[in-house]
Amino acid sequence: MAVTLRDVARAAGVSAATASRALSAPDLVAPERRELVRRVARELGYRPNRAARELITGRSGHLCLVVPDLGNPFFSAVAKAVQARARATGHAVVVADAEEDPVLEAELVAQLGGQADGVLLCSPRMSGDDLAAVAADGRPVLLVNREGAGLPSVVVDNRDGVRQAVRHLHALGHRRVAYAGGPSGSWSDARRRDGLAALDLDVEVVDLGAHAPVFAGGVGAADLAVASGATAVLTHNDLMALGMLDRLRTRGVRVPADLSVVGFDDAPVATLVTPSLTTVAMPLARLGRTAVDLLLAPRGGEVPHSVLPVELVVRGTTAPPPETSEPR
Template sequence: MTGGRRVRLVDVAREAGTSVSTVSRVLNGSEQISFEVSNHVRSVAARLGYRADGAAKELKLGQVRTIGVTVPDLANPFFPEVLKGLGAGARAAGYRLLISESGEDPDEELRLTEELTSHASALVLCSSRLRPKHLARILDGPIPVVCVNRTAKQAGVVCVDYRSGSRQLLDHLANLGHRRIAYVGGPPASWSDGQRRRTLRTLTRKMGMELAEITGGWSGDHGYDAGPEVLGIGATAVITFNDLVAIGLLSWLHDTGVAVPGAVSVTSYDDIPVAAYARPPLTSLRNQRAQLGRLAWDHLSARLAGDQWPQPVMLTPTLIVRASTGRPLENGEADPA
């Protein structure tokens, strides 16, 4: 290798055209690998100048089996529940999770995934923000990858069906009589935000509704900051990227003296536990976050066992109607949904 960088297991695996786990077994003397493959891997390792280090020892057969996981932000309550489902399956199979947070930064996520590839038997990318070319690079690497809430080829795929969910939200608001809708969006690199935007644009046109799109994010602060723009565009109903954004918006509306749902209805995605305790309680799309994690492990387990990737899974969310949505009455006193 050039540039003075230490040769890693992943470098040997990439050059040899095999998996990191196979390289690890060969270099640790496993007799389960064929003579031809062992000779090939050892030849490649010698040519590249590979030297065993701590990472190689960690992957030694029979000691530690690790699944690398990336998430955009651990402060977002969506991800811990996914990790619980994933972790339960991994632990039962003798694997552990190595979790890294990218801080919503695609470049940091790329660095983390490349590093994890050298230390893990497989990767799970939760709501990956990687640019398409970088995601393709990771998927072409030597270890299997599962994508949670992002579609990709050459990978396991487990997602929430945000198209179906967005339709449920719009049908609910349309049945209440809303015609002008605002969408407070999520992080710009979010695949799921793109799915929602495209679906909302298409459906509002077909349903004779107006859609105004507002820059947002994923946190309560983003929702609070979006309040003045929401009020200024005259929408009678708002859909937000997630419940934290919605709760931040509800707080701003309360502080400003705007009645919900009298002056404006508010609804969202995810139905995290605190949504039921917002004031007013939040109408939201409930998704099966722990189930996403369990299914991600099922996909990865099948691939680690040598099977083909299972078919992609799209979980349909369920609309939970609460008091934050109502009919848009001119007198400002909405009937609850």
């Protein structure tokens, strides 16, 4: 039913070998014949059978992308970019949703990754040991938004994000800033705490502890923030910031007049709320693109690694602290 290479070869009056070469190794065929074959192939609507090609070359033309939750805009944005870049390089993308489950994650990598030309592991929940096991398979793996197990990776500059946010707040006059952190196991949360610890500004940092990286987590952290006496709060992500804004409004705390709030991620929703959210923007599309490029790049012995810059986007939730600021 489908047009095969033999059909093309026959129609062009050449052998299958020549037809194959004409299409995928043009220099090996006499120009005249080559064009003939290509024309015939086009006319017949020939499409090479990926399975047959994979069987012999070992390359499937597929990349496997594993994310913890496709419903999360963070990951769908990365997935979109990965998909676009992969297509540009002639690859299709098999997407797998690990449902935030480290066990399922490992299984998916083993199952789907085995037949792919490479695996992109997005913010893996897996332990370092499991990551190492994946790597031991020899198949190219690249971690997105996490470092570990000596594997190639692409991350964003979390430390610098924190620094930019706090510098902004410091410039506004804030001297006491609270941090509402994400889940304690989170790799990026750890990097942000590193950033807070390494500040060389005249700013006191209050740790509000670990919270679920969702709306409700921000609600809970809001009361802690108010009690902390800080004039500004940094949250682990935008969802938490939104929850915090909601709770603060309920409690009659005005944002940004009484308290400034800075989120992380620049989720689409950041511009949809009022006041719009000041937040640290992640280059998600670039993250996806770079991931594909690094995964596909010929390995020159060393382990590829890339740190992407982040950018503070100042919007409506940050302002100078109230005049009657608490004495320190």
